[in-house]
Amino acid sequence: MFKFQISIYFLLVSIFLVYNAVFFNLFSYKQANFDTENNKFEPPVAQNSAIINGRLILVLIDALRYDFIFESNVAKEKLRMPFVNRVIREQKAIPFKLIANPPTVTLPRLKALVSGIIPEFIDILWNFNTTYLAEDNIIRQFNLQNSPVIFYGDDTWLKLFRPNESFVRYEGTTSFMASDYDQVDFNVTRHLAFELEQTDWKVMILHYLGLDHVGHIEGPYAPFNIRRKLHEMDEIIKKIYSNLNRNDLMLVLSDHGMANEGGHGGSSHMEITTPLLLLSKGLFGSKFTYADDQKFNSLIENIKEKKQIDLVSTLSCLFGLNVPYHNKGTVFLSDLTEYFDKSLRNYSLEANCLVRNWKQLDRLLDLGQHEIELVRMLDKKSLADAEEFLKIKVESKVKVENIKSEQNKFLILLILIMFMLLFVYAIDQSNSRPFTNPFSCLLALLIFLSKQTFIKALLFTF
Ligand SMILES: [Zn+2]
Numbered sequence: 001m002f003k004f005q006i007s008i009y010f011l012l013v014s015i016f017l018v019y020n021a022v023f024f025n026l027f028s029y030k031q032a033n034f035d036t037e038n039n040k041f042e043p044p045v046a047q048n049s050a051i052i053n054g055r056l057i058l059v060l061i062d063a064l065r066y067d068f069i070f071e072s073n074v075a076k077e078k079l080r081m082p083f084v085n086r087v088i089r090e091q092k093a094i095p096f097k098l099i100a101n102p103p104t105v106t107l108p109r110l111k112a113l114v115s116g117i118i119p120e121f122i123d124i125l126w127n128f129n130t131t132y133l134a135e136d137n138i139i140r141q142f143n144l145q146n147s148p149v150i151f152y153g154d155d156t157w158l159k160l161f162r163p164n165e166s167f168v169r170y171e172g173t174t175s176f177m178a179s180d181y182d183q184v185d186f187n188v189t190r191h192l193a194f195e196l197e198q199t200d201w202k203v204m205i206l207h208y209l210g211l212d213h214v215g216h217i218e219g220p221y222a223p224f225n226i227r228r229k230l231h232e233m234d235e236i237i238k239k240i241y242s243n244l245n246r247n248d249l250m251l252v253l254s255d256h257g258m259a260n261e262g263g264h265g266g267s268s269h270m271e272i273t274t275p276l277l278l279l280s281k282g283l284f285g286s287k288f289t290y291a292d293d294q295k296f297n298s299l300i301e302n303i304k305e306k307k308q309i310d311l312v313s314t315l316s317c318l319f320g321l322n323v324p325y326h327n328k329g330t331v332f333l334s335d336l337t338e339y340f341d342k343s344l345r346n347y348s349l350e351a352n353c354l355v356r357n358w359k360q361l362d363r364l365l366d367l368g369q370h371e372i373e374l375v376r377m378l379d380k381k382s383l384a385d386a387e388e389f390l391k392i393k394v395e396s397k398v399k400v401e402n403i404k405s406e407q408n409k410f411l412i413l414l415i416l417i418m419f420m421l422l423f424v425y426a427i428d429q430s431n432s433r434p435f436t437n438p439f440s441c442l443l444a445l446l447i448f449l450s451k452q453t454f455i456k457a458l459l460f461t462f
Pocket of ligand 1: 062063105106212255256
């Protein structure tokens with residue numbers, strides 16, 4: 001019995017040491033991040049590095065599936081979003097698909113959209129309850145450039161940022177009741193008429209929740225309400241579009257899709273695949289026309305896929321901003337600017353964007369001594385090749401990081417299991433001799449000292 005107790009002691013102490021080593025590691029990792037937040041952000045880039053000089057309008061429709069908005073082989077009178085269909089046909093809008101990382105829930109997806117970050121196990125463990133976005137992001141970059149941002153919609157945004165510092169005007173809507181399909185959207189739309197007349201903002205963000213609510217309760221095949229909400233959204237897009245200036249860029253997008261069974265959160269194809277539509281009155285030249293149905297259907301069936309985290313670097317480039325510090329996405333300019341009106345193309349600005357994205361990712365991930373190769377490709381005017389080169393370099397780095405993260409996850413799990421075994425043992429001991437057993441006292445102390453992370457890890461893992 002005595003020998004057994006000694007070995008338990010030994011086990012306890014070693015677990016305690018490993019536990020502390022791991023969490024000290026994680027803690028210092030986070031500390032390093034906060035340090036960069038406070039001190040090492042770069043000054044804003046020069047104003048004349050913007051490819052687009054107009055305004056940016058983001059219309060985020062929560063849980064908008066790509067098949068809701070991109071409809072092929074559908075008779076005109078049966079289209080759910082006839083205006084969207086028309087502008088794509090007329091080359092006034094360019095469609096993409098954005099692939100989101102799971103979990104397909106709103107908060108992490110919004111973080112990915114505005115900052116290009118992929119939360120790892122460690123981040124989730126450490127930030128279990130924090131909604132506030134400590135990482136650098138595009139709203140912050142617009143603010144640094146003195147470009148006023150206005151926001152109306154899902155109040156998650158107001159928790160993500162410090163609204164008084166980030167937005168010149170804003171109002172949040174709460175998704176308090178999922179059965180509310182209309183009021184929650186009306187509370188966004190009622191600001192439109194006023195805001196479309198104002199000239200003091202550079203960026204307008206709208207986040208509509210009604211469609212998501214329908215999806216949660218009735219699913220994506222609800223015969224009446226899905227069509228009704230999509231039609232309402234189509235009218236809103238039309239209204240905003242008709243008020244655009246020639247150089248404005250409007251984006252219609254979503255944070256995540258919707259499962260065939262309704263709702264979201266998982267990693268099914270329809271949940272992770274989201275639509276992105278870029279609309280403008282004057283930016284895109286008429287390189288192609290899709291008047292005939294066959295061409296149009298083939299366009300819709302072959303829409304290019306990008307990653308959700310790639311959007312923020314691309315927008316930063318287009319609007320002449322620094323790519324957010326913690327971004328892990330890469331720009332997709334070449335697939336976009338090929339649609340631009342020839343008079344608006346400026347290759348040196350586009351190449352410059354890619355170099356900025358490279359420098360930012362190199363600082364974050366250490367891409368090695370390859371910048372010279374990138375510059376050589378850019379000198380040969382092969383923007384697409386250079387983009388692909390950057391993408392491959394980043395993906396291989398992120399893969400290594402993921403393996404490390406998996407190893408950490410395994411270690412933490414192992415420690416948790418040992419903790420639980422000891423817990424059971426300690427309870428067993430204290431039952432026979434309450435408060436006299438040194439193991440149970442020590443264990444209770446350990447659990448008390450580390451309870452916050454312990455509980456977080458426990459909640460997250462199971
Ligand atoms: Zn959502």
